Amino acid sequence: MKHALPVTREADFAAWYQSVITEADLAEESGVRGCMVIRPWGYGIWERIQRLLDDRIKATGHENCYFPLFIPLSYFEKEAEHVEGFAKEMAVVTHHRLVADGKGGLVPDPEAKLEEPLVVRPTSETVIGTAFSRWVQSWRDLPVLINQWANVVRWEMRTRMFLRTSEFLWQEGHTAHASADEAREETLKILELYRSFSEDCLAVHVIAGEKPENERFPGAVATYSIEAMMQDGKALQAGTSHFLGTNFAKAQNIRFQNANGELELANTTSWGVSTRMIGGVIMVHGDDDGLRVPPKIAPWQVVIVPMLRDKPEDEEVVAYCRELQAALAGQSALGEPVRALLDLKPAKAANKRWGWVKKGAPILVEVGPRDAAGGNVSVLRRDRLYREDGKLDSAILPRDGFVGDVGATLEAIQTALHDQSVEKLRARITPVDDWAGVEAHFAEGVVNPGWVDVRWVRPTGAELDQVVERLKALKLTIRNAPTAQTGHDEGPCVFTGRPSVERILIGRAY
Amino acid sequence: MKHALPVTREADFAAWYQSVITEADLAEESGVRGCMVIRPWGYGIWERIQRLLDDRIKATGHENCYFPLFIPLSYFEKEAEHVEGFAKEMAVVTHHRLVADGKGGLVPDPEAKLEEPLVVRPTSETVIGTAFSRWVQSWRDLPVLINQWANVVRWEMRTRMFLRTSEFLWQEGHTAHASADEAREETLKILELYRSFSEDCLAVHVIAGEKPENERFPGAVATYSIEAMMQDGKALQAGTSHFLGTNFAKAQNIRFQNANGELELANTTSWGVSTRMIGGVIMVHGDDDGLRVPPKIAPWQVVIVPMLRDKPEDEEVVAYCRELQAALAGQSALGEPVRALLDLKPAKAANKRWGWVKKGAPILVEVGPRDAAGGNVSVLRRDRLYREDGKLDSAILPRDGFVGDVGATLEAIQTALHDQSVEKLRARITPVDDWAGVEAHFAEGVVNPGWVDVRWVRPTGAELDQVVERLKALKLTIRNAPTAQTGHDEGPCVFTGRPSVERILIGRAY
Known part of the structure; x- marks a missing residue:
C-alpha cells in the first residue's frame, strides 16, 4: 500500500512527525530561531481547543483576564526556587529604541537602555501574584479564580514544532484560596478537567497523576500532570496543575483578613495546557497518510470536493455541492452545528483529495457530474481510509441518507479515535x-x-x-x-x- | 442628582475616563511601565468584541494564523519607511538568559547575548510578508487572506489605559493579491467591515474615510480609518485599513508567476483594530454613573441580584433567582442566547446594585422576598437609569412578562445606544x-x-x-x-x- 507521506511511522518516527506537520500545512519554520508559524489548519485546531476548553474553564467559575507580557526582573528575584527554575531560559528586553549604526543597519540605542531589564513572561505567577496581593484583602475576596490565554517564551536550545518552541501559546489558570484544602481541591479539580477534556475533545486517553518531587514546577508544593502515550511508546506531558501552597503568597504578599480578623497567607494554584497538545494529537492520531483530526477539534468536519473538468456541467456540480454544504450545516454533531467546507480552490481534485487526507479532515465528500445527477455523494471516512484489500474505502451513498446520518457518523469517528487511543495506551x-x-x-x-x-x-x-x-x-x-x-x-x-x-x-x- | 462616580464628564473628562475604568473594574495599572492588567469585566468585553469581529472576518474568507512575537532586526531594515516609522518605539530583546549579579539580584548574562537582537513585534508586516514570500509562487496561490489575534508592543512615552498602552491586544489582517485593484477593493471591504461592526456591535457611529498622506501607516500607499466622536468632542481613530501597493512585496520579495508565466510583484494590504476600541466604548457610552455596555458586547446582559437578609426566606429568593436565570438563558436576543448572571457574591445588595450600574450591565434585576412571593422582578435599565424627577427608574414587572420581553428589551437598548451615538456625532x-x-x-x-x-x-x-x-x-x-x-x-x-x-x-x- 502506498501512503501519502514520504516516510512511515515505523521507518523514522521523528521524520514522520515532521512530515505530518509539513504535509498537513499545520506549521512551518518562521526564520525566527525556535519560533514557528502556525498555519490556518494548525491554528484552526488550536481555536477549537481554545473554545472547548475555555467553555469548561468558565463553567467551573473561572474568569479570563489579561496580564502584561513583560515582567520586571525584581518580581522574579522574590521567589528563589522559581527564578532558579526559569532564569536559564528567558528572553530579556534591555532597550526600548533602535538607532542607525551608520553602516545602513540598526542597533539598540545606548541612550534608550532600560533602568530595569524586563523579562518576556515564561509563565505569569509573579505578575499575577502581584495583582492578587492588591485584589485580596478579606476572606470575602476569596477565592480568586482567574485564567489567561497568552503567549509565553522559554529560550529552548533544541526545539521541535508544537512540542518545544521558544514561543508558545497556552492558557494559564491562577487561583487564590482561603485554605490549603480548598487550593488542593482546586488543583485536583483542574487535573480532572484536563483529563476529561483530553479524552472527550482530543480523543486522547491520558493518565492523571502526581509528578515526583524532582519534576515539580519551580516553587510548587505538588505538581500533577496528564500523561499521554505516543505511538512510539514515549510519554507526552500534556497538561499540568500545581498546588503552590503559600510559597508564592509569601513572595508576592497575598494576605487576607480571615473571619476572625486575623491576617493569613492565601494558598495559590496554577495550571496550564499549551499548543503542545497539538503535537500530542499528531502523535496519537496520525497515521502513514497524515493527520487524523478528531471531529470535535476539526476546523472543518466535512470537506466537499467537486470534481470539475472545465466543462459546462461543472456549474451543476458546484450548485449541487452548495446545496449539500447548506444541508450539512443544518445538521448537528457532538452538540454543535456541523462544520462543512466547500473547497473551490483552483487545484486538481486528486490533489485536493490527498491534501485533505493528509490534513485529516474527518469526512471527505467528492462529487462528480454522475453523483450530482444521481443524487449521490462519494464518501471517504478518514478514520478508516482503506478496505482490507488495501484499496481506498470510498462509498457512494444517497445524498439525503448521508446528510441525515452525518451527526452519527462524526460521533462514531470521535468515539473510534478515542477507543483506539485507549487501546494503544493500555497495550503499552x-x-x-x-x-x-x-x-x-x-x-x-x-x-x-x-x-x-x-x-x-x-x-x-x-x-x-x-x-x-x-x-x-x-x-x-x-x-x-x-x-x-x-x-x-x-x-x-x-x-x-x-x-x-x-x-x-x-x-x-x- | 448624586452620581455613582467621584467626578463628572463635565468637570474633568480625563479624570472621569480614568474613574470609569477603575470603578467598573475594567483595568488597572500593572506595576509594569505602560502595561495594564485587563480585569474580567474589561476582558469579557474584549472577548465579545473578538468573537463577533472574528465571525465577520472569517465570513469574508479570511483564515486565522499565528506568527512569531519576535522579529529579527534585519527584517525591519528592508522597508525603509516602515522602520523609520517604528524604530523609535520598539522593545528590543538582546539576551536570552539571566545570571546572579553577586549582590542577590539578577542581570542579563553577558555570555548569552543574542547575535542579532530581536524586536518585540510592533506590527507584523515584515514577518508575515516573509511567510507570504514562501507561500506565494503562482497566481493560483492568490489571494492570501490571513488574520492574526495577538499582542503587540510600541514603547509609548505617555500612556493612557486602553487608548495608548505599551502592550496592547489587537487583530491584524494581512492579505496578498494578484492586482492593485483587487488589493484596493480588499482595503475598502475591510474598512466597511470595521464601520458596520462598530455600528452594529459597539453601537458606536463612525465616519469611514481616507487619512491624509502625513497620517499614513509607514510604508503604505493609502491608509483608511474609522473615526469615532468622543463625548468631549475629540476624535478616536478606532480602526485602520492600509493599501500597501507593492512596497512590502518588494521588500519581502512576494512575487508570483501570472497566467502568462511572467513574474509579478503581489499587492498587499494590512488592517487592524485593538483594545483601543474599549476606550472608545467608554468615551461614547459612559455617563456620570459609569459605563453603559451595549448588549451585544456585554459579557453579562442581565445581572440578577438577590436581596438577601441572612434569614430563612433567603433560600426561596435564591431558588426563584435560579429559575429566573434559567428562563432568561432560554431566551434569545440579538441572535444569541441571553447571557444572564446570578450574582451570589458575599456583598450587600445595594453595593452590588451600584457595582453593576458602574460596570454598565444593560439590565439589572433585583429580587427580594416580596418579589419572589408575588412572581415579580424589580428591573433597572442601564440606558435610562433615572426618571425625570431624578429618582431611579426601577420598575416592578411580572416575572414571565419580563422574561418574554427580554430579547426585545435588549434589542431596544442596543438601538437606543446606537441612536444616541449617531445623534452625538452629527450634532458635533x-x-x-x-x-x-x-x-x-x-x-x-x-x-x-x-x-x-x-x-x-x-x-x-x-x-x-x-x-x-x-x-x-x-x-x-x-x-x-x-x-x-x-x-x-x-x-x-x-x-x-x-x-x-x-x-x-x-x-x-x-
Missing part, C-alpha cells in the same frame, strides 16, 4: 515487579517499549537523586503516580525492595 | 467654509467644539507640511476624507482658497 503499559525487569524492559534494541507500571516507596533528598540517576542511565523518567492507582496490593519497591503499595509510571518522554 | 460636526471660520471654531475657551467639515484641495510635499503646521498650532489634525462625502458642490479650499469639491474632517484627537 507493562506492570513490572523489580529493577531487573525494568532494565530488561528498556534494554537497548527493544522497540517501542512503552511505559512500565511499578511500585515504589516515595524517596526524598539524596535517595531521590539516586533514583533519578538510575533512571537517567536508561533515558527514563517517572511520568507520574496515577491518581487512580491500578492496584492496592503490597509488593517490593523496584528501587529499594522495601514493601510498598503506591505505583508509578516510568517511561521515555518528549 | 460643523460645516465651515474658510480658515477664519476654522480658527473661530477652535478658538481658545470654546468648549467641546467637535469637528469641522471643510473643503480642501489635496496638498502634497511642502504644501502639506504647511497645512499640518497650521493645524498643529490649533492642536488639530485631519481625521479623514470621508468615503461617503457629505456634499458635492464646489467651493473654496479652506487652506488655499482654490476651488474644491472634496471634504475632510478636522478635529482634536486621542
Whole structure:
C-alpha cells in the first residue's frame, strides 16, 4: 500500500512527525530561531481547543483576564526556587529604541537602555501574584479564580514544532484560596478537567497523576500532570496543575483578613495546557497518510470536493455541492452545528483529495457530474481510509441518507479515535515487579517499549537523586503516580525492595 | 442628582475616563511601565468584541494564523519607511538568559547575548510578508487572506489605559493579491467591515474615510480609518485599513508567476483594530454613573441580584433567582442566547446594585422576598437609569412578562445606544467654509467644539507640511476624507482658497 507521506511511522518516527506537520500545512519554520508559524489548519485546531476548553474553564467559575507580557526582573528575584527554575531560559528586553549604526543597519540605542531589564513572561505567577496581593484583602475576596490565554517564551536550545518552541501559546489558570484544602481541591479539580477534556475533545486517553518531587514546577508544593502515550511508546506531558501552597503568597504578599480578623497567607494554584497538545494529537492520531483530526477539534468536519473538468456541467456540480454544504450545516454533531467546507480552490481534485487526507479532515465528500445527477455523494471516512484489500474505502451513498446520518457518523469517528487511543495506551503499559525487569524492559534494541507500571516507596533528598540517576542511565523518567492507582496490593519497591503499595509510571518522554 | 462616580464628564473628562475604568473594574495599572492588567469585566468585553469581529472576518474568507512575537532586526531594515516609522518605539530583546549579579539580584548574562537582537513585534508586516514570500509562487496561490489575534508592543512615552498602552491586544489582517485593484477593493471591504461592526456591535457611529498622506501607516500607499466622536468632542481613530501597493512585496520579495508565466510583484494590504476600541466604548457610552455596555458586547446582559437578609426566606429568593436565570438563558436576543448572571457574591445588595450600574450591565434585576412571593422582578435599565424627577427608574414587572420581553428589551437598548451615538456625532460636526471660520471654531475657551467639515484641495510635499503646521498650532489634525462625502458642490479650499469639491474632517484627537 502506498501512503501519502514520504516516510512511515515505523521507518523514522521523528521524520514522520515532521512530515505530518509539513504535509498537513499545520506549521512551518518562521526564520525566527525556535519560533514557528502556525498555519490556518494548525491554528484552526488550536481555536477549537481554545473554545472547548475555555467553555469548561468558565463553567467551573473561572474568569479570563489579561496580564502584561513583560515582567520586571525584581518580581522574579522574590521567589528563589522559581527564578532558579526559569532564569536559564528567558528572553530579556534591555532597550526600548533602535538607532542607525551608520553602516545602513540598526542597533539598540545606548541612550534608550532600560533602568530595569524586563523579562518576556515564561509563565505569569509573579505578575499575577502581584495583582492578587492588591485584589485580596478579606476572606470575602476569596477565592480568586482567574485564567489567561497568552503567549509565553522559554529560550529552548533544541526545539521541535508544537512540542518545544521558544514561543508558545497556552492558557494559564491562577487561583487564590482561603485554605490549603480548598487550593488542593482546586488543583485536583483542574487535573480532572484536563483529563476529561483530553479524552472527550482530543480523543486522547491520558493518565492523571502526581509528578515526583524532582519534576515539580519551580516553587510548587505538588505538581500533577496528564500523561499521554505516543505511538512510539514515549510519554507526552500534556497538561499540568500545581498546588503552590503559600510559597508564592509569601513572595508576592497575598494576605487576607480571615473571619476572625486575623491576617493569613492565601494558598495559590496554577495550571496550564499549551499548543503542545497539538503535537500530542499528531502523535496519537496520525497515521502513514497524515493527520487524523478528531471531529470535535476539526476546523472543518466535512470537506466537499467537486470534481470539475472545465466543462459546462461543472456549474451543476458546484450548485449541487452548495446545496449539500447548506444541508450539512443544518445538521448537528457532538452538540454543535456541523462544520462543512466547500473547497473551490483552483487545484486538481486528486490533489485536493490527498491534501485533505493528509490534513485529516474527518469526512471527505467528492462529487462528480454522475453523483450530482444521481443524487449521490462519494464518501471517504478518514478514520478508516482503506478496505482490507488495501484499496481506498470510498462509498457512494444517497445524498439525503448521508446528510441525515452525518451527526452519527462524526460521533462514531470521535468515539473510534478515542477507543483506539485507549487501546494503544493500555497495550503499552507493562506492570513490572523489580529493577531487573525494568532494565530488561528498556534494554537497548527493544522497540517501542512503552511505559512500565511499578511500585515504589516515595524517596526524598539524596535517595531521590539516586533514583533519578538510575533512571537517567536508561533515558527514563517517572511520568507520574496515577491518581487512580491500578492496584492496592503490597509488593517490593523496584528501587529499594522495601514493601510498598503506591505505583508509578516510568517511561521515555518528549 | 448624586452620581455613582467621584467626578463628572463635565468637570474633568480625563479624570472621569480614568474613574470609569477603575470603578467598573475594567483595568488597572500593572506595576509594569505602560502595561495594564485587563480585569474580567474589561476582558469579557474584549472577548465579545473578538468573537463577533472574528465571525465577520472569517465570513469574508479570511483564515486565522499565528506568527512569531519576535522579529529579527534585519527584517525591519528592508522597508525603509516602515522602520523609520517604528524604530523609535520598539522593545528590543538582546539576551536570552539571566545570571546572579553577586549582590542577590539578577542581570542579563553577558555570555548569552543574542547575535542579532530581536524586536518585540510592533506590527507584523515584515514577518508575515516573509511567510507570504514562501507561500506565494503562482497566481493560483492568490489571494492570501490571513488574520492574526495577538499582542503587540510600541514603547509609548505617555500612556493612557486602553487608548495608548505599551502592550496592547489587537487583530491584524494581512492579505496578498494578484492586482492593485483587487488589493484596493480588499482595503475598502475591510474598512466597511470595521464601520458596520462598530455600528452594529459597539453601537458606536463612525465616519469611514481616507487619512491624509502625513497620517499614513509607514510604508503604505493609502491608509483608511474609522473615526469615532468622543463625548468631549475629540476624535478616536478606532480602526485602520492600509493599501500597501507593492512596497512590502518588494521588500519581502512576494512575487508570483501570472497566467502568462511572467513574474509579478503581489499587492498587499494590512488592517487592524485593538483594545483601543474599549476606550472608545467608554468615551461614547459612559455617563456620570459609569459605563453603559451595549448588549451585544456585554459579557453579562442581565445581572440578577438577590436581596438577601441572612434569614430563612433567603433560600426561596435564591431558588426563584435560579429559575429566573434559567428562563432568561432560554431566551434569545440579538441572535444569541441571553447571557444572564446570578450574582451570589458575599456583598450587600445595594453595593452590588451600584457595582453593576458602574460596570454598565444593560439590565439589572433585583429580587427580594416580596418579589419572589408575588412572581415579580424589580428591573433597572442601564440606558435610562433615572426618571425625570431624578429618582431611579426601577420598575416592578411580572416575572414571565419580563422574561418574554427580554430579547426585545435588549434589542431596544442596543438601538437606543446606537441612536444616541449617531445623534452625538452629527450634532458635533460643523460645516465651515474658510480658515477664519476654522480658527473661530477652535478658538481658545470654546468648549467641546467637535469637528469641522471643510473643503480642501489635496496638498502634497511642502504644501502639506504647511497645512499640518497650521493645524498643529490649533492642536488639530485631519481625521479623514470621508468615503461617503457629505456634499458635492464646489467651493473654496479652506487652506488655499482654490476651488474644491472634496471634504475632510478636522478635529482634536486621542
